[in-house]
Amino acid sequence: MKTNKIYVTFMLLIITVSIIGITYAHWADTIHIFGTAKIAHIKMTIISYKNLTSCCVKKYSNITSELSPDGHTLTITGTGLKPCWFIWIGLKTQNQGSLPAYIKPPEYSFDDPNGLKNCFETKEYYYGPYPEAEGPANPIHNVWGGVKVSWRGPLKPDGTVTFPNPTNTPPFIVQPGEKVIIWIWIHVKTDIPDDAQGKMLTLYVNIVDDIAI
Amino acid sequence: MKEKTLAIIICILIALSILGFGYAQWNDTITVAGTLQFGYWNSISINMGFVDPLKYSDNEATKDVGQVNCYYTNYKIDPETSMEAYNTTIITISNGYPGYEVKCNLTLKNIGTQTLHINKTVISDPTGTLTWNSTLNALVNVEGKPILNINIKPNIVCNNLESGDTLEAEIDIQITQNSEECHTYYFQIEIAYEEAKP
Numbered sequence: 509m510k511t512n513k514i515y516v517t518f519m520l521l522i523i524t525v526s527i528i529g530i531t532y533a534h535w536a537d538t539i540h541i542f543g544t545a546k547i548a549h550i551k552m553t554i555i556s557y558k559n560l561t562s563c564c565v566k567k568y569s570n571i572t573s574e575l576s577p578d579g580h581t582l583t584i585t586g587t588g589l590k591p592c593w594f595i596w597i598g599l600k601t602q603n604q605g606s607l608p609a610y611i612k613p614p615e616y617s618f619d620d621p622n623g624l625k626n627c628f629e630t631k632e633y634y635y636g637p638y639p640e641a642e643g644p645a646n647p648i649h650n651v652w653g654g655v656k657v658s659w660r661g662p663l664k665p666d667g668t669v670t671f672p673n674p675t676n677t678p679p680f681i682v683q684p685g686e687k688v689i690i691w692i693w694i695h696v697k698t699d700i701p702d703d704a705q706g707k708m709l710t711l712y713v714n715i716v717d718d719i720a721i
Numbered sequence: 722m723k724e725k726t727l728a729i730i731i732c733i734l735i736a737l738s739i740l741g742f743g744y745a746q747w748n749d750t751i752t753v754a755g756t757l758q759f760g761y762w763n764s765i766s767i768n769m770g771f772v773d774p775l776k777y778s779d780n781e782a783t784k785d786v787g788q789v790n791c792y793y794t795n796y797k798i799d800p801e802t803s804m805e806a807y808n809t810t811i812i813t814i815s816n817g818y819p820g821y822e823v824k825c826n827l828t829l830k831n832i833g834t835q836t837l838h839i840n841k842t843v844i845s846d847p848t849g850t851l852t853w854n855s856t857l858n859a860l861v862n863v864e865g866k867p868i869l870n871i872n873i874k875p876n877i878v879c880n881n882l883e884s885g886d887t888l889e890a891e892i893d894i895q896i897t898q899n900s901e902e903c904h905t906y907y908f909q910i911e912i913a914y915e916e917a918k919p
Contacts, residue, residue: 541910543812549902
């Protein structure tokens with residue numbers, strides 16, 4: 509009799525355990541929404557550049573330039589600075605991001621132990637935006653070819669240009685892939701201090717962009 | 722003889738019990754529908770899913786920068802009612818940016834036999850990078866700054882759905898200023914339901 513009771517209890521326990529799992533499954537469940545959000549980026553980059561000056565300046569000043577690996581900063585070094593020293597810098601920039609970007613005037617910073625910063629003046633000319641493909645029909649096709657500094661143009665020593673293409677005024681929108689040409693004239697004013705003359709200067713030109721949405 | 726009979730019955734029950742556990746071990750949470758197929762003895766089913774209509778849009782009126790795609794997956798058919806639905810909704814946002822907003826209008830349907838009660842929604846980041854802040858209604862980063870604002874409209878929790886009933890809901894997702902360029906963020910919305918208590 510006692511054995512039978514144990515059997516019955518044991519059986520009831522097993523039956524209960526067997527049913528619990530199924531019953532729970534019947535009572536509750538879930539459904540899901542899965543999402544991903546990939547964030548875009550903006551990246552105005554200098555893809556090529558050129559610096560030019562007059563034969564006169566070349567005689568007394570050695571000018572070098574170097575582009576940063578990320579294509580955002582061009583470093584210009586010039587020696588033997590004196591009044592009327594100037595350089596023309598051409599930048600071919602491209603929106604390599606996935607968002608439309610506003611291109612803005614570049615920022616200039618100086619490695620300036622001689623206090624030359626205030627002796628400079630700059631002018632900028634913006635051309636574009638132009639399509640990414642640089643076929644013969646694109647105005648930026650062979651953009652550096654035939655460009656020279658001369659009083660007859662296209663880059664004049666006084667900071668004016670004679671390019672036939674219309675200029676643009678920043679900020680303006682550059683779509684992903686599009687390109688913009690920027691010509692920058694950097695000039696040493698005549699009121700440079702005597703103790704700064706003949707010194708070396710390092711100038712950093714930074715491309716400035718902003719999301720255009 | 723009587724003891725032998727009892728012993729055989731017990732052996733059968735033990736075997737059945739173990740079979741049940743074995744089945745549970747092999748089939749994780751996904752196979753709830755499969756488990757229900759064995760429930761012929763009571764012929765009820767607790768089953769909810771996503772059905773058409775499904776619509777989605779973004780806040781770009783004149784431009785086309787960000788993209789959104791929204792679709793259902795994991796098709797299922799309820800064995801008791803033969804009603805069809807999907808177990809999962811996928812929302813994919815690409816080329817998103819701060820201020821980009823997506824609306825996904827989806828439809829829930831009770832395809833089972835029993836009245837169902839939606840008891841909670843759980844929003845999370847399956848990768849663990851972001852955490853849900855219910856005060857901000859946003860998935861926030863480690864600094865507590867909102868990255869993705871997520872709203873479910875109307876609040877679907879505490880709704881009861883009779884068999885065959887549908888419920889429309891809108892999921893709003895907004896990318897905030899704190900989102901980082903070139904990043905991919907993940908989110909998951911779990912909708913938990915149970916048989917409605919009378």
